[in-house]
Amino acid sequence: MPRAIWSGSVSFGLVNVPVKLVAATAPKDVRFHQLHAKDGGRVNQKRVCSVDGEEVEYGELAKGYEVSKGRYVVVEPQELEALWPEASRRVDIEEFVDLADIDPLYFEHSYYLVPDGPAARPYALLVEAMAGTGKVGIGRFVLRTKGYLAALRPLEGALVLSTLFYADEVVAVSELDVPTTKDTRPTQREVDMARQLVSSLSAKWDPSKYKDEYRERLMELIEAKAQGNEVTVAERHEEPAAVVDLMAALEASLARAQQAGRDPARGRGEARRESA
Numbered sequence: 001m002p003r004a005i006w007s008g009s010v011s012f013g014l015v016n017v018p019v020k021l022v023a024a025t026a027p028k029d030v031r032f033h034q035l036h037a038k039d040g041g042r043v044n045q046k047r048v049c050s051v052d053g054e055e056v057e058y059g060e061l062a063k064g065y066e067v068s069k070g071r072y073v074v075v076e077p078q079e080l081e082a083l084w085p086e087a088s089r090r091v092d093i094e095e096f097v098d099l100a101d102i103d104p105l106y107f108e109h110s111y112y113l114v115p116d117g118p119a120a121r122p123y124a125l126l127v128e129a130m131a132g133t134g135k136v137g138i139g140r141f142v143l144r145t146k147g148y149l150a151a152l153r154p155l156e157g158a159l160v161l162s163t164l165f166y167a168d169e170v171v172a173v174s175e176l177d178v179p180t181t182k183d184t185r186p187t188q189r190e191v192d193m194a195r196q197l198v199s200s201l202s203a204k205w206d207p208s209k210y211k212d213e214y215r216e217r218l219m220e221l222i223e224a225k226a227q228g229n230e231v232t233v234a235e236r237h238e239e240p241a242a243v244v245d246l247m248a249a250l251e252a253s254l255a256r257a258q259q260a261g262r263d264p265a266r267g268r269g270e271a272r273r274e275s276a
Contacts, residue, residue, distance in 0.1 A: 001022065001114070002112075003022065004020035004021060004022050004114075005111075005143075007116055008021075008090050008091065008141070009089060009090050009091070009116075010090070010091045010113065010126065010137075010139075010152065010159070011091070012126070012137065015122060015126070016090075016122075017119055017122045017123050017126055018115065018116040018117050018119040019091075019114060019116050019119065019123070019159070020113070020114050020116045021111050021112075021113060021143075021161065022111060022112050022113075024110040024111050024112045024160060025110060028215060029215075030215055030218050030219065047061070062074050063075050063077075084146075085142050085146070086142070091113075091150065091152065091161065092139045092140055093138065094139050094140070095137075095138050096130075096133070096135035096137055097135065097136055098134065098136070099136045099153060102136065102164075105170050106164045107151070107163075107165075108162065108164060108165055110161070110162045110163075111160070111161045111162075111163075112158055112159070113160070113161050114159075123159070126159065127157060127159060130154045136151050136153045137151070137152035138150070138151055138152075139152060148164075149166060150162060150163050151164055186246075190246060190247060193247070193250040193251070193254065194250060197250060197257065200254065200257040200258070201257060
């Protein structure tokens, strides 16, 4: 099991469930080091003062917030510590909401909560209670020195805690330049055909079908070069041209989907049977 990064409890009402927080994801990004192209030596980054050009030791660093161009307000460590949220070992559930009411934009990072010590029974009780109601618990907790808003939900007998962005951290759609005029509104025929295309491409969500093809090709390249093999760089395909005739593009897309065995009419029938 992954190493616990936090331990505490989940409280709802007067019920208290001891838990441990463990990572729910393991990103597999390929990371590179910076090297000197001339001799292959590792490049070290140094902290250099922009005023005198001297290297700055870690102990000489201060935290500054830029309030205007080139003007900073320095905040002392003890001043920061005084503002940290009060240390707590609890996830306090304040209310329960429908998961469908939380837009995915608000989700930040996800973790598993597992029972800590003799907490299996109250843990299972919380999982069953939430699964039976279809609700998600909304609460707050402190990880290290930062306070988080979080959503707690059941998943296959376990509890998942997802930190959430605050409302003022999510960019509102009203700030975007999106089509709103009658001139950009699609015709009903275009809408019908687009929905047919969506239906023809519909399937059950299966995350195992999707692979990080770039990472796999990159690792193949690295392994080949590590073994001293000659590598040929493939030519890149040209980007497709912008759609000019929307109806023609929809018709061609539907025809290709049907040739691939995705019949829109059959897909709708299967969807109706599954929902019945």
